[in-house]
Amino acid sequence: MSRPNVVVIMADQLKATALPQYGNPYVLAPSLDRLADQGVRYDLAFTPHPLCTPSRVSLWTGAYPHNHGVRTNELTAPRDRDNYLRAFHRAGYNLALLGKNHCFGADDLRLFDVYKDFSHTGRTDGGDERDTRFRRWMSDANYSQLWEARTAPLAAGDCPAARVTEESCRFIESTTEPFLLWMSLPEPHEPYHAPEPFASMYDPDEIQIPAWEATEAADEPVRRRLYRELCGFAGIDDRALREAVAMYYAMISFVDSCVGRVLDTLERFGRHRDTIVVFVSDHGDFGGERGLMVKCNSLVDALTRIPLLISVPGAAGAGTVVDDPVSLIDVMPTLARLAGMETIEESRGRNLPGLELATQPRSAVFAEYGAGATPMTYHTGVDAAGALPVTLRPLLRAAEAEGRPKMVRTSRWKYIYDPLDPIDELYDLAVDPFELHNLAADPDFSEVIADMRHQLLDWSINTEDARPVPLYFSASDLAPTSDAHFAPFGG
Template identity: 35%
Template sequence: MTVRPNVLVIQADQFRWDCMGAAGHPDVETPALDALAGDGVLHTEAFCALPVCTPSRYSLLSGQAVHQHGGWTNRSTLAPGIDTFPRALRRAGYRTAAVGKMHFTPTYLDVGYDRLVLAEQHGPGRYDDDYHRDLRAAGLAPVVDLLDQEESLRASAGPAYWTTYGTGRSDLPEEWHSTTWIGERARRELDAWTGGGGQLLHVSFVKPHHPFDPPAPWDERYDPAALTVLPGWAEAIPEQDRPYANEYFGYDGLTEAALRTAMAHYYATITQLDHHVGLLLDGLRERGLYDDTLVVFTSDHGEYLGFHHLLLKNGPMYDPLVKVPLVVKYPGTRAARRDTSLVSLIDVAPTVLAAAGVAPSEPLPGRDLADPASSRRCVFAENRRGPAAFMARTATHKLLAYDDGALDAFYDLAADPYELDNRIADPACTRLAGELRGALADWVMYDTPTPVHLDEHAPAVDAANVPSPDPARRAEHRDWFAARAAEAAAHPDFAPWRG
């Protein structure tokens, strides 16, 4: 009898594709991820389906584009009848579990995992999850994170929060930071794995999503002055990006010194995350399970980190935002390889199912990444946050098409890798731009999008750790954390933001 491979999917949030040593980054230290890439395939041209958390996650799980599954926003539900690779594996007899940030509605939505152990950050999930219940039982509140993420609390963060762009040291001790909490509980799940195969674990870290708040001592890991400012930094916001000058923060005032501090803390959260990835992989090696496990590492979307004088993720689908890291280590083989073909996160589901020998319930639009014939000429993405936008990208050119055609952009990436010269009106580019418009039209009729699907009463996982959907319970939990955050922010010694 053939032993079915185990599957370990490790997901980060807002992790730039190039922020790994294996990807050639000059500063950030990621020894565990580099070692994983040394045993597998590093995809250098991987793209998310939509650069927002929940839509991208649903695309990874379902293998479908967002206009197919309908989960357009962070407050959406994967529609009934849409299959996922966890569901397919569960039907085939796999034991399935997930730990960390899922960003579902409802919080414990059943997408195919028998067990969910959650650490959420944004929206109502924070007041449902296991992590915040554990924090409250310990008398702790993640004040820095609350002040950054909860709109009603941001005004009390203080002036330094705004001038530092919310970057600083976490107010939580390392053992209670979300990265540590997720890493430790993921190891507990792996400890329950047996040698017979047929096990799936999805580990999803909150970081390096903002706020960039590594705990001590990780916050001292990088010297801002010693860092290399990444290509694409501009001293001022390009005119084409002026509509995004005040997204989340006011970026006109972003100085190189402030950017370097943000980079130092962003990298520190990555290196802390990498440490816990290393512990997970070491656990598999020690138990002789590593070689028989398909390991996938990726992120839901990227991060500007100074590109075009912007931070975070609200704005055009430039490469630092829409590209993602993707490493795949296949079971039974160890061979370092860099793959420069265009791939998408919708390819993860068919790749996992093919490795497990499980057929999807219906044909998927993605490709099995292990198949040499899986390369594509063009990769697509879409976004409905702000002006509706669609991306068609080849290895050398990119079209951004908006519902307002006056915003359309076309970039020759070979000559203009930092996407500063919009040549949409250049007659020399008319033919190529037209070809990409045609490819988009074949991909989706983007002027008639499917509506957002939201069902707060969709079937949830049936488990003891899933709380009741009682609004009063959630409100009482939210008020407790808000009171702790307001109390901490008002204290004269509270100074986590550092320039």
């Protein structure tokens, strides 16, 4: 397999532990079972930033957000930085982006041989009557709360995820090799809705929500307290939460059916023998944990831990589970190596273990948030929200951009440092998988805190942006001469 095809299937806002492959006893995902049986499952895969655009740019650059500079959803991959889309283009690959972009600007989009953008409401270029109906329904549905669950009015085949899948299968059938397809599904991102028969697959009364006491909210970090208050989760009804989780699971099973169609298409046309298939998410969703849904500027596992399954035809170890921590930034460098290409110069990703590539397993992974914007205190945010829902979006954007919190995560421990919050966070994931008991102030864990801080500081220093700074003088100006006269600092 000298020049393999590559299919990268990305779900939007899918946390790892919502899947049966990662321990969820409720969700049915037979197609992902099939993919995991054929390849490698990464048990501890993490996004470097739990927000759509920063994480997607990190995937395609193999770099951290503080390296590539995209730290909010309002930016796109930088024009002055190389990325793996351009690398595969230079290598002669036929390229397709089908689904949600939220990553590339116009210059990079021109490199795709096929590009059709679908958002959560359908085609973004106007589309057809299905898009019109879906957008009208979304408008009429009047989602007043982020957690509301509804049954989509379209047939399953007319919903955005199914249409992205249809276009992807058509590309696989018709394009010449080698090809790289980014199939970017807009689900299971909120608003929570799925078509039948998926919408009725899960009974809210049978779903167990992770235990959490509302009184614990007073001890939460400021960011999460502010999110809970601004978005109304402080008063969420238990039934409404269960309905939202049930619909989230329904959307996941819908996504799984789309994965199955792609796997079937590859086999039907004999392309499974030379096609690498990746299934991954950009970030997670609270999914009911702590009485919350959706996401915020928090670095909990529900938002940072993502599914990652990779099937490489002919590779040994099908059905392998890797428990070393890995990062989303490792995916594209690994695919480039498997395709016989060099990694791009500014990439910081490593070869993923378990795929017969020389690699140095990670002992820890890192994530970050924010863009250094002005702090928003809990009381400032709540007081400013008096005109909800009009002010909600700018408030959330301001909260997303404030500060620069950072996380280091090993197989057992997680430490979060936020310069804007007086509360550091330390969790022992071996006994506290839902991160409910903050150990940072416990003197018994002072050595652990010191070690995790050292790792976080070491990462921050070693990955600091090393781009050359443009100078106002030429190196030749500094060549010594016998009659040189130097004035301090110039004019």
